Amino acid sequence: MKINSAKTLSILVINAGSSSIKFALYQNDQEPKVLFKGKLENIGIQNTTATFSTSITEKKQNLLLHTNDYSHASNFLTGWLEKQEGFNEISAIGHRIVHGMQHTEPQLITDELIENLKKISPYDPEHLPQEIKLIELFSKHYPEIKQVACFDTSFHSTMPTVAKLLPIPRKYTEKGIRRYGFHGLSYAYLIHELERLTDKKTAHGKVILAHLGNGASLAAVKNSHSIDTTMSFTPASGVVMSSRTGDLDPGVAWYLMQFEKLSPKQFDHLVNHESGLLGVSETSSDMRELLKIELRDYRAAEAVNLFCYDVKKTIGSFAAILGGVDTLIFSGGIGENIPLVRKRICEGLDFLGIEIDLDRNEKNDTVISSNSGKVTIRVIPTNEELMIARLVSQVLDVNIKN
Incomplete structure (x- = not known):
């Protein structure tokens, strides 16, 4: 494979989850530009589906893979990628690594780093083992391409000690058992996007970020730094x-x-795959499905209410930590796409200055707060893949200069 200057080539982004793999190819320019993107879903659950689109057509194409195995799905992905235009111009591959523990900056992947990640994989058995396998797969097939690890925990390294401590014997704290926080790549993107949409003063204000998807968390951010978050030692x-x-x-x-x-x-397995909305409703883990049946199934209604109650309660506690709120941002699959959930979360928070405009909210406007509300409520689609591409580009620049 021909490898040239990193500045003129492309960055492949791999975002591996426990049952999915998102991927995107970016042109490595001043601001990375997506060339194509896609995802494999339902890996290990049922027949895996592959969805992808290019920047030219934006038309989505779908494939059904007759496999329930992560390794087979990964091998399919590498085979499919090799056939895509621009693949032979990849200068680096960026990976989302969910748990980084002591790693606080994106870095080139080495054998030493892989061994370190293998040692801490028991702390995050849902993500790390699959992420490591994908790194090793790409390393085996394309040893000449640099790979970069981007850690989901990095964003929260700025939290004060009091927010990192767990109330357990200190001997365990010294072994690295503490609160780390996750969804950091999403949060870093959202703060960057907030500054782009507004100004630095707004982005440096008192901000609560709500990444609400299959995995959900919130973060309290001040001066663009994380000062608290809901996820702790694990996601x-x-x-x-x-x-x-x-x-x-x-x-x-x-x-x-x-x-x-x-x-x-x-x-x-119970706390990761059988609980939450699924466990309480005994029906579905999908918020949209639960909303459809909540009027005739009290279990679905209670699951939805519990979710909204939990998020609302967290917004109140984070407002106390921040000393008020200037901006509330909804993101993630639920936060970006389900107005009814946003409405229920914001109801009763007017004492904090959080007032939602029903029409704007229903239309999924970028700003959904009422004119009389003191807090600006925004809906911003997250983009972890673009954030990874930006971080990889920075690592490559430093590497070239050194």
């Missing part, structure tokens, strides 16, 4: 999610292991 903590519990009384773990005879592995 299973914080607010209620599609199939994750969010925060849970540790006594529940003891009870289930003691009296229901759940093994640690079974308990991990």
